[in-house]
Amino acid sequence: MIKPEAFSPEERLAVYRAINERRDIRHFVPFELEEGVLRRILEAAHAAPSVGFMQPWDFIVLRDEALRGEIRDHVLAEKEKAGKHYTGERAELYRRLKIEGILECSAVVAVTCDPERGGSVNLGRVTMPQAAQFSVCTAIQNFWLAARAEGLGVGWVSVVDPAWIKARLGVPRSIELVALLCVGAAREFPPNPLLQTMGWRRREPLEKVVHAGCWGTPYPWGASVGREKP
């Protein structure tokens, strides 16, 4: 008996495909992002879970070229400042990293969090105050996966001074900047993350990050596991 809530094998594979083929994109090609597509992606973000159903997110869509140019200059300056932490080969690799596609993408979307939305006492935030910001991040991942399903790439630019961005966009003091996203047509969706390919860091095996019962006890994966396919 197939339950109504079950996904078909094809549907299941499509979800895994979006998850596995999503990349952090910094190389975009010219593309006019249709309003209908943008709206679907934003609706997907807005369908995310949120603590106490507070929906603490806002999305500021930036298309203006002059504004984007200013933001790009800011990011490049911040990149140079942050780069002083690196030395030797690492510094050279850092210098070569392209960390944004602000001018080439179709739209930049600033994503914010209002931690007080729905009142200062919010269900679930008494014990975990960061839960509002966490909810915004689940919305960002929905945005990212929906964009991938639309054939579009998204890049998260985190080398920014949130205070500068907030001031430039007129974001009130009580609202926090969570992310600056570039969305558009990706030049390509490489099989692996760029930072992996460039040798910045390797991918950890799943075994290393899954514990059983308590911290530090490796999960006892059965011998048959791993050969199964979705």
Add this chain to the structure above:
Amino acid sequence: MIKPEAFSPEERLAVYRAINERRDIRHFVPFELEEGVLRRILEAAHAAPSVGFMQPWDFIVLRDEALRGEIRDHVLAEKEKAGKHYTGERAELYRRLKIEGILECSAVVAVTCDPERGGSVNLGRVTMPQAAQFSVCTAIQNFWLAARAEGLGVGWVSVVDPAWIKARLGVPRSIELVALLCVGAAREFPPNPLLQTMGWRRREPLEKVVHAGCWGTPYPWGASVGREKP
């Protein structure tokens, strides 16, 4: 010409289906969660983006009933404590809210963040130190959507004292608890979030959370938009 990175209309709809039919589940029915399925869901989480590719997440899978009983008692005690913030009708509604399915679900998964993984200076975290925690949340959303595609429900329990959970699971001091997730067979996937149905909070219209160019300027959605379907 169909590009190789394009999703078919059916694949695209499947991704939107997972996003739209995902719910925060607190009612589970008995179900043995197969190791292969659990692994696929964890692999999906592990495929999330992370700042500087730091992969700061760990997942502690909890199946033991006695341990889960302890955690449930803790959550109920925390719920009562946090409930003192509410009065009148709100307090009564709060009392009736079921906020966890710790004993009924198939497995509880504690998700943590190691903000120092890959060194104390990490690409993108010089400017946005919270980016490590944000990355963990994108992994949680992948977990949630993959579970939905597998026909499974996930509930995020945030009414916990992170310090208590960390101590009980032996999590090192430098590692942060981000989420406690219940995963298993949902009794149902209701059409709307439970908190919406129960009248805790209403869903905001998308128009209210999308701005254009700067904070407070409503996005000028064209008249044709909104009638389009994915």
